[in-house]
Each structure stands twice: as C-alpha cells, then as structure tokens.
Amino acid sequence: MRSVVSVAGSGRPVLVSSGKDGSVRVWDERSGGYGIQMTDLSKSRAFLSFDVSLDGYTVAAGTELHGDDVSVLYWDPRQPAAPLRTHSSTHSDDITVVHFSPSTPGVLLTASSDGLISLSNSEETDEDEAVVNVGNWGCSVSQAGWLPDGSRIWCASDMETFSTWSEELDLLQSHDIRGPCLHSGPRTWVTDYLITASPSSPSGDSSLDVFVGSNEGDIALLSNRDLSTPQSSAQWSLHKLWSTGHEGVVRSLLWDEKDQVLVTGGEDGKICVWPGLSQGGLGGRGVVVEDESAMDVDSDLGNKRSRSRDMDWDAEDVDPNGKNGKRLKR
Template identity: 30%
Template sequence: MESLEETFKALAIARRVHPSEPTYILDVALQSSPSSAALVAVSCSNRAVRLHQRETLGLQAEFKGHTGPLCGVRFGHASPALLYSGSADGTLRCWDTRLTGAHAAQVFRSDPAHAFCSFDVSRSGVVLCAGTERVGEDSFLVFWDSRKPEGLLGVYSESHSDDITAVRFHPRVADRLASGSTDGLVNVFDVSQGGEEDALITTCNSDSSAAAICWAGVDGEQLLCLTHDEGLHLWDVGRPDSDDPLTLLSANDARMLLPLPDDTCQSTTPDDASPLDYFVGGAWLEEAGQLLVVGGARRGGLRLLDCSAQGLRVIGSMPDGHSATVRCFTWEPEGGALLTGGEDGQLLQWKAGATELQGGKRDVLKSSSALQLKARTHRTHHSKRNNTQHTHT
C-alpha cells in the first residue's frame, strides 16, 4: 500500500486531450487488455462515444448513433473488443472496436417508454442490466442476454420507486448485482434466483439520493454508496443474515470527515473556498487492497482519498489540471496511470513524476447541452417494498 500511496503523491499530468468543441466528458472506461494498443472509451455530452489509445490518448475512433444523453460506457469483460454504451434514448448499443463502421453491432431495447440512466455488463459478459428513469410511479431494472439482440430476459419493477441511477455487477460473483436510486435505497440481488422477490438479498438505506455505488473489500463483501448531496455510506453486505450491523461508515456530508486542509486544492476566490466540494466516485484497488474515493473542487482540483471503516484519509492532491467539475475517473494498474475527464471537456492522464508533453490547462468550455446535464431535483419516495425483513439502515 505504501508504494501505491507514494505513486498517488507523485502524480502529475503526462498527457491531456483538449476538446475540439464544447463537450463534457461524462464517463470513462478502460479496456482490460495488457496490449500496448489497449483502448480508453469516453462518453460525451454530444451523445458520441470516443475511443482513445490508452498510452498516448490519441483518438482512434468515434461512434455515433444515440439520440439521447448517454449514461455510461463499459467494455465487455469476456470480450474486451466489445464496447457498450447506454442512453436515455432507451437503447444499449454494442460497438465492435475492431471495426470503424458507424453502426452498432447490436442494439438492445425494452419498452418504448423506458429511458435508461444507468447500466452495467456482468463479469461473464452474458447479462446486461439497465436502470430506467421513473415511468409514472414505477422504475425498472431491465435484463438482456448479450448474445441475442432480442434476448430480453426480464424486468424487476418492485424494488425502486424512482430513477435508478447506478447499476453494478459484482466483479467476481457473476449473478450478484447492486442497484442504487434517487429513492435512497441500494439493493443487492442474486439474479440467478429468478423472481424479483426471491432475488433480493438485502436493502440498505442511504437516506438520500444515490449517485454512485461501488463494490469493495478483499472478497467484494463491501458496498460503497455516494449520494448526490455528498453523503457517503460503506456497508458490509457479505453476511446479510448476520445480526451484526451492516454499516461500517456513514456520513450525510462526508466532506466533514476530512480535517481542515492546507492550500493545495484551495481556490483563492471566496465562492470556492472549500477544499472538497463534491465526490466523483470510488474504485476498489485490488493490488493495494484499498478503496479509493476521488473528490474535487469546483475549479478542477482533485483529492485522492483512502476510504475505510475508520473514515477518509487524504493520500494525494492534484490542484491543477482540470478547470471545471470532474465527472469521471479510472485507475490503470498496469501502467500506473489515473485517467480523469470532466466538464471542461478534457481527458487527462496522470502518472507519477510525469512531465506534460502537451499544452497546458484550459478554461472551461460551456457545453450546448449543459442544461440537460444539470442534476434534476431529486424526488424522495418511500420504497414500494414494505418487507422489512431485507431492510437495514
């Protein structure tokens, strides 16, 4: 862990990609290939998916076809050449990164009323799951067989009552799925059990609107939830039948868990005096046995945090680089690189001791679709489930 933390402390910008037009970067995914030609995918606010070469960040291809805002990108685990993207247009699209054609290799749909705001691909690569926005009084988890474009496997409709903002398959257990919603609930399912009621293993309550979830822990027995109002919750979901409390760490405003900082990430302007304004997301670092949480300041500075049951601890600060809110990140363990993207449209590659090979920091570029991307006022609803047997707070 010490060597990785030393790496984090020494991170500096190695490369950056400037946008050619005012476009936010919303999500980033890394191809699981040891090849030097491995790819990085980013989803953009102009509804395009861009492919970059992992090492140089050179643009390799751009895929267009979605007609609504994108909700993420994922490479296939079993077939890394396949790239999936999800959208509020009600489709998941599968792109073959070996081909440069403009058309998706497969398109997955469900009910025409469904608008997707999250999705994921199972570890086996066989099952796809997407979470919908609320439709009337309902919201849905939709499942497909990835081998069949028309292979709709089923729908869960009773476990959430508002937009399903996060869907994550377990990194090792193929049938384990977690979902988070603006209704405040985070559910864990065993999707091999068939019916929704039988599949639900446990429910945790974030008491707010779930923004992101992440599997963590040496055996993947923990679940991290970050909320839209900067709350943080870490639960032990590996023993749902235990009488022990599930909550390992809980804070309605996790920014308060950090000590008063130095000036490394602090702006000189009064309206941006906070050293940590928001959380970007979390990632379990297998090689270090460590849960990484990334937070940011409005002006673009970043902080790398170690998260555990003992709280949050700063393990790295990057005050310069982005000029606006950072939306996404991914850690590349093979090359020891951190990739970040945000509302300034820039894709940055950070490496220990690096010297930037390209131009410097840019001012924020306002996207023409910025209004569509502003967080909606999140509604608060009670779960449609009244079965307290599975509910833990």
C-alpha cells in the same frame, strides 16, 4: 459507458453504453458502429445505468422513472431482441446504479434516487424472490459500487455524503465527504465534492480509493484503511494531487490501472490525461485536450495557465511541523 472484459463470448474488451434512447449497445471498434443492441421492444425508457456479468452472458440495466414505472431489465446478449426478465418492484425512482458482484456470480447491486440500496439474485425469474437484501440510506444515491474484496459496498449521495455497507446492507459508516476528518497532517486539502471511487486501488493498499475535487478544478486521491468498522474514527490519507489542468468542476474520471494514468473530464470542456502515482511526488501535471473543433493537445500546461500560484507541489514543500502547509482551497 464503460469498457468490459468480454460480452457474449467476444474474448476481448469492448465498449458498452446505455442511453436515453432506450437501448444498451455493444460497440465494435473495427466498424465504428454497434454490433449488439438491446432494447425493451414495446417501451422506450431511458436506461440510466447498466452492467455486464463477469462471464459476459448477462446484461442488466436500470431505467429512469416513467410515470409509476421503473425497472431492472436483464438480457442475454447472444439473443438481444427481447429481455429475459424484468424486475419492476425493487425501486420506486430512477435507478442510478447497476453493478454485478465481483466475487459472487449472479448477485446484482442496484441503487436509486429513492434512497434504497438493493442486492438481488439476477438469475431468479420470480421477482418476489429476487431481492436478497435492502438498505435504506434516506437520501438520493448517485453512485455506488463494491469495495475491492467484494464483500462490502460504498455509496455516494447527491448531498456529498459517502457511506459503506456490509454485504447484508447494514450501514457501517456515513461521512460528509467535505468534513474536516479529511484533513490529515501537514498536507491540507479541502474537498468540495466527490468525483467517484475506485476499487482498483491506485494508492497501492487494499482500501477503497476515493477521488474528490475542488471547485477550482483540482483533484485529490484519498483513502481510509478502515471502512468496515461501524463509525470508525480512522483517519483519511491524502495520496496524490492533480492540479492546474481543469478550471472548474470535474464531472467524470477514469483510472487506467494497467497504464497507470488518470483521465478526467470537466465542466470546462477539457479532457485531461494525468500521470499516475508511479510518477512519484504528491502533485502531478497532465496532457489536456481542449473541447474545440481542432482538438489541440498541449502537454505544457505551465504555459497555458496563469494561475496566481503554483498548486503542483510535492511533499518536500511542506514544513514537517505543518507551519508552511499550502491550503488548496481559495
């Protein structure tokens, strides 16, 4: 599910979703229902990923593996009754990623559990001619996207590895996101898993921003200024910590660049809304929405948590020589 700028000439942001019911839906916030539904007619296959082109007139979705069949389908949302075309030879397992290029119209990035990352011409009707470039990471790809400049690609695997690729899909870098290279200076952060990456650059520089988490529910924003040089030794930087909101693994994250807030959801059944970097300081508290029938909102997280120590700390808490740095991993 995601918000897109426009679909089928709507001229306003809309919410689009795909699901295991075999449909991609464009929702109408005024009616509370969907205004457009795209399906595969004769087949009922779960759509695991989707995206909408920059102009809003092409929708692409990737299916899960059903028998030996896995496909990328394309629709014109103005005529949603049937797909325009189907590409069935790009991948051989669940298609976990579908993203249109932010800089080159018609270019579609797909990635799959088969370990392949692919760039295709979404406007090509001949499937044999559609695939432009293919890269093989050799591990199941769970997430992928474009770097801010649109010329490079990032990927994340199910094994907590992170990689970057050129526009020709040559592997540039591959890291274990939990590795010691992420520990920089007096600020010590230990990563347990990658949540996602954002091309909207909340850290304020031109690099990709990588959100990572700890098993205790804490979140950190990291970046690396050099993700394009093959096997660069450039250090990762820690920009922000968000703590004391979740009590388990964080599974989803949305960075709202316009309003400078972070929204997260975790296995603890909570949705947390956090202040962005503009609030200053390294640490940050937020508003938590409990997953209960009453949906209570409590903005004073300090009164709701009885953690053994305060993990919401600022850069001033750290000794310049690193002797008093607080380690966030228990």
